[in-house]
Amino acid sequence: MNKEEFLEKLQDVLERDEEITEDMVLEDIEEWDSLSAMALMAFFNNVLSITLLPAEVREMKTVADILHKAGI
Numbered sequence: 001m002n003k004e005e006f007l008e009k010l011q012d013v014l015e016r017d018e019e020i021t022e023d024m025v026l027e028d029i030e031e032w033d034s035l036s037a038m039a040l041m042a043f044f045n046n047v048l049s050i051t052l053l054p055a056e057v058r059e060m061k062t063v064a065d066i067l068h069k070a071g072i
Contacts, residue, residue, distance in 0.1 A: 001048075006072050010063070013043045022064040044070065 001009075003022070011020045014031040026032045037057045044050045048070055060066055 001072070003067065003072050006067065006070060007063070009043070009047070010040075010066065013039050020063055022062070022067055024063045026061060026063070026065075040066070 007020050007022070011018075014020070014029065014036050016029065016031045020029070037054070041052045041054070041057060044052045050070065052069065056069065060069065
């Protein structure tokens with residue numbers, strides 16, 4: 001999966017209408033909340049076969065951090 005595909009899927013995971021870019025700060029994304037964090041963990045597990053711990057998600061501050069964790 002390339003970066004553009006990943007960002008599109010992340011947009012779906014967050015149920016966001018507007019485009020997501022890697023320089024966005026998670027706190028500034030209106031849709032980012034605890035349910036979104038859980039959905040992100042499920043997405044990583046089911047699609048990428050990567051287990052994310054809640055502490056790892058809390059450490060993420062930007063979309064770039066999510067991309068890095070995904071290996072993209």
